Amino acid sequence: MDFPVTFDIFGKTILAHPVFETVGIFIAMRYYFFLKRKSPEKMSFNVSAAILIGATAGALLGSKLIGNLENPHALFENFSFKRFWTNNTIVGGLAFGLIGVEIAKKIVDHKKSTGDLIVFPLILAIIIGRIGCFFTGVYEETYGLPTDSIFGMHLGDQYLRHPVALYEIAFLLFMAFELKMISRKNKYVSGFLFQLFMLSYFSFRFLLDFIKPKIEILGNLGTIQLVCLSVIMYYIYKIKSSTVLLQHQKI
Structure with a gap:
């Protein structure tokens, strides 16, 4: 396979990555609305709209902010709006999307959890997006470090590298x-599935970034890993609270 993989669309050559990202978001949104129609829990239009706006605004801001803070020297010393706008990371999108949703819920005074329904559409969107990452090889910063392991692959340069996008796809399928x-057992409080997803995914990403090129910010940790640690600690607390609540409900 030659990297990067491209498509000819309307006479223009386009990288596979943005194509797969767009397709992934579209399919995941359709899947989410399908699940929402089937869900017995109904939300008013105002609540749904507020949560959607909060999630979108937070994810857009966070994906670009954290993506650019991976290399703060380039961001502050030679600022380029084009580079800022095209630099993204799903870690920032998920973390700040969560913040956006929580702010929106406070504004409309909605106290119930809203995350469980989005878990499987999110996983689907990330998987499809990571296929695009893999097809891009070393031409975007979503590749792994050189390796001598049996998993090493040529991704567009002379080195055998960890195919981290494939590792992530395998992990997401397993998750x-x-x-x-777990969802079939129906023995958990609302929001627990989303909490497990966030804790599992951010724990995986924290470990995965040890085999990805990065700018070290604190010790040998990069920006994404520091964000992951913050989210991990938050969701350890949330899951502990959910477990206590479930025990009280059983009493």
């Missing part, structure tokens, strides 16, 4: 299976 098994 989707595990979360589906």
Whole structure:
């Protein structure tokens, strides 16, 4: 396979990555609305609109902010709006999307959890997006460090590298299976599936970034890893609270 993989669309050559990202978001949104129609829990239009706006605004800001803070020297010393706008990371999108949703829920005074329904559409969107990352090889900063392991692949340069996008896809498929098994038991408080997803995904990303090129910010940790640690600590607290609540409900 030659990297990067491109498509000819209307006479223009386009990288596979943005194509797969767009397709992933579209399919995931359709899947989410399908699940929402089937869900017994109904939300008013105002609540749904507020949450959607909060999630979108937070994810857009966070994906670009954290994506650019991966290399703060380039951001502050030679600022380029084009570079800022095209630099994204799903870690920032998820973390700040969560903040946006929580702010929106406070504004409309909605206290119930709203995350469980989005878990599987999110996993699907990330998987499709990571296929695009893999097809881009070393031509975007979504590749792994050189390796001598049996998993090493040529991704567009002379080195055998960790195919981190494929590692992430494998992890997400496994996580989707595990979360589906948990969801069938129906013995958890609302929001617990989303909490498990966030804790699992950010823990995985924290470890994965040790085999990805990065600018070290604190010790040997990069910006994404520091964000992951913050989210991990938050969701350890949330899951502990959910477990206590479930125990009280059983009493």
